Amino acid sequence: MEEEHRPNSDSSSQGPAVGRRRLITFLFGFSIVATLGGVLTPIIGYLWPPSRATGGKSGRVQVGLTADFPAGQGKVVPVNDKPVIVVNTAQGGLKAFSAICTHLGCIVEWDQGRQFILCPCHDGRFNALNGAVISGPPPAPLPQLALTVEGDTIYVSEGQG
Numbered sequence: 001m002e003e004e005h006r007p008n009s010d011s012s013s014q015g016p017a018v019g020r021r022r023l024i025t026f027l028f029g030f031s032i033v034a035t036l037g038g039v040l041t042p043i044i045g046y047l048w049p050p051s052r053a054t055g056g057k058s059g060r061v062q063v064g065l066t067a068d069f070p071a072g073q074g075k076v077v078p079v080n081d082k083p084v085i086v087v088n089t090a091q092g093g094l095k096a097f098s099a100i101c102t103h104l105g106c107i108v109e110w111d112q113g114r115q116f117i118l119c120p121c122h123d124g125r126f127n128a129l130n131g132a133v134i135s136g137p138p139p140a141p142l143p144q145l146a147l148t149v150e151g152d153t154i155y156v157s158e159g160q161g
């Protein structure tokens with residue numbers, strides 16, 4: 001048997017093979033890391049959720065500054081993870097109500113143009129002064145919540161207003 005000797009034949013043929021092997025190893029490792037990240041991130045987010053502003057024992061939560069609610073404007077804000085609509089009414093000043101419609105539980109919104117609280121699901125309409133039903137299918141008024149202003153800061157608590 002005659003052995004053929006080719007100088008540098010191994011190194012020239014291994015160069016691209018080693019490069020491909022490294023690339024495949026890199027891509028495989030990257031896909032494992034990406035998969036683990038995609039699986040672990042929601043699990044960690046579920047086990048350690050971000051902290052939210054809550055009112056503690058008193059249930060009182062800062063919902064904004066008076067400058068955030070010019071006269072005739074309103075918006076839905078979270079209070080202890082529940083939606084609350086705060087409105088600065090032209091006649092009665094700042095008011096807060098549960099933003100959960102008493103019909104089927106949709107979240108109400110402030111109708112800036114018509115100056116009432118609107119449930120977009122079935123066109124339920126509520127008075128922004130007292131939460132009373134103006135029209136539509138809601139069977140009961142929106143529960144009013146306690147709202148206080150200290151300095152220029154507005155607080156809402158879950159107790160009845």
Ligand code: FES
Pocket residue numbers: 101102103104105106119120121122123124136137138
């Ligand atoms: S859920 Fe609000 S009007 Fe029906």
